[in-house]
Amino acid sequence: MEGGPDSVCVLGIDLGTTSVKAALVVGTEQGQVVAESCSRETQAYTSSVEAGLQGMEQDSRRIIRALNECLAALPQQQLQRVSHIGITGQMHGIVFWKRDQDFLKSYDAAGTIHDYVVAMLCDLKKPLMSVQNAASWGYFNSRNKSWNTDILKKSGFPVHLLPEVGDPGSIAGRTISAWHGIPKGTKVGIALGDFQCSVYSCLTERTDAVLNISTSAQLTISMPSGFQPPETPDPSSAVTYFPYFDGDYLAVAASLNGGNVLATFVNMVARWTEELGFQIQESAIYAKIIKAALDQNDSHLSVHPTIFGERHTPEQLASVTSIAASELSLGHVTRAVCRGLVENLCSMLPVQRLLETGVRRVLGSGSALARNEVLRQEVERIFPFPVVYGKDVDAAVGAAMVMFQGK
Known part of the structure; x- marks a missing residue:
């Protein structure tokens, strides 16, 4: 692995439609170097018949399981050096959850799957979504960074479920406990759009x-x-x-x-x-x-x-x-x-x-x-x-x- 003992190590996570990838990136004097990476298929597609949905449904628990398998496969001694976590994923999906429990008939929060992971890692009282993810949902004004709540309310949309919105690249919070060797208190970035992160990885x-x-x-x-x-x-x-x-x-x-x-x-x-x-x-x-x-x-x-x-x-x-x-x-x-x-x-x-x-x-x-x-x-x-x-x-x-x- 490149980089000395004092070099900065950042964990990047991509929660994709069919697979999860985790990459450890080390900062050196020459720039950033990918030190280790791991990917796992999620096999998360499930039947939507019971929910009566017309779209595609995935089991979020399988996605989280694939993420944990990825991190378990990375060297723990390197994970212990992680100072920041960047998370991205499929922008156009939605997960509903209740902050106190995983499974209830009613929900008080919503976000993308990567917003959910950030909220769980940092124990956020209300989910925080980047402008990138908010724009992908629609009914969002990216100029003034606000939801079109007037339009949504008129159609009976439950606007109380909409996350707060922040700038991409900002810090959402810190991990509330150790996670696969990653120290408690590690900074976690607000969840980002996968397309933007893909472009960012090569657009210099x-x-x-x-x-x-x-x-x-x-x-x-x-x-x-x-x-x-x-x-x-x-x-x-x-x-x-x-x-x-x-x-x-x-x-x-x-x-x-x-x-x-x-x-x-x-x-x-x-x-x-x-x-x-x-x-x-x-x-x-x-x-x-x-x-x-x-x-x-x-x-x-x-x-x-x-x-x-x-x-x-x-x-x-x-x-x-x-x-x-x-x-x-x-x-x-x-x-x-x-x-x-x-x-x-x-x-x-x-x-x-x-x-x-x-x-x-x-x-x-x-x-x-x-x-x-x-x-x-x-x-x-x-x-x-x-x-x-x-x-x-x-x-x-x-x-x-x-x-x-x-x-």
């Missing part, structure tokens, strides 16, 4: 843009200091503004179409092959179509790959145009799909706007981008900036890094 310069292509895809830039988003969000806009840190905002083009499109394409080829009487593993198909696309440097075939729609245009699905008999090979089609994914993001947040904002570099991250050389080639073809890889986003690490800045 305001002139950087972050391109992340995993299952879905996001293109993110930091807006100039002093920027304020429109008072009323435009649902038809492809760009969303997320509260970031120190009063700043991120402009985000969040596409529903990323690596999931490529996975669907591979699955389609596999099913066609099976219908013809052959059977090939999808992993083998993926490798072969990427090789074919690498051998085919260009394609005039045009694929608009939005098979999952987009939030701002849910009715607009995928299309293929400029189909010529000479460009029907797997190589042509694969390259056109990869190019279409990048072009779709750029249609949401155009290159011209990046130039106007002062972007000078693109940081490429995400599993789909890492494993697909064709996709990287198309990124480099379309963006008129240097593209740097290897700075993968990590919400747990980002949450820890925020705590270093807030000390």
Whole structure:
């Protein structure tokens, strides 16, 4: 482990939708270094039939169990050196609880799952939520940091459950007891948005843009200091503004179409092959179509790959145009799909706007981008900036890094 005995150690926690990650980050003279990390699947999805819900329900106890398993797997001698804890997680969920007990028919508090963990660690009388999480819930004015209680009251919403709101990066409280070797009295930051922490983990310069292509895809830039988003969000806009840190905002083009499109394409080829009487593993198909696309440097075939729609245009699905008999090979089609994914993001947040904002570099991250050389080639073809890889986003690490800045 890097860092001397006097170096600062911070614990970052990400309570994700399907897994929990904990990372120990050490501060050195050169910056922050990830010393140890651990992740565990939560297996928290459960049936919502009894509750009569239309959405997705998770068992919070399983999430907490996965968190405890993560911490138990980290070196206790390092946990004993933790001075601060940064916590982030899935922003759009909600947990109801009663402060005195875990399970009652009525509740007196609500927050995200990571707000809940902060409240339990610090024994908060009323949950404290960051501007980032509050904005993700909606009916919140991020300019004056207040809930739209007038609107909510008129609809009969139980506004007494709404948490108090604080600035991201601030301290929510201190641990009321030792926890997996972490000392009692350790400072705990207000719970943060996982998207913001992911960006924070790699965005080192305001002139950087972050391109992340995993299952879905996001293109993110930091807006100039002093920027304020429109008072009323435009649902038809492809760009969303997320509260970031120190009063700043991120402009985000969040596409529903990323690596999931490529996975669907591979699955389609596999099913066609099976219908013809052959059977090939999808992993083998993926490798072969990427090789074919690498051998085919260009394609005039045009694929608009939005098979999952987009939030701002849910009715607009995928299309293929400029189909010529000479460009029907797997190589042509694969390259056109990869190019279409990048072009779709750029249609949401155009290159011209990046130039106007002062972007000078693109940081490429995400599993789909890492494993697909064709996709990287198309990124480099379309963006008129240097593209740097290897700075993968990590919400747990980002949450820890925020705590270093807030000390």
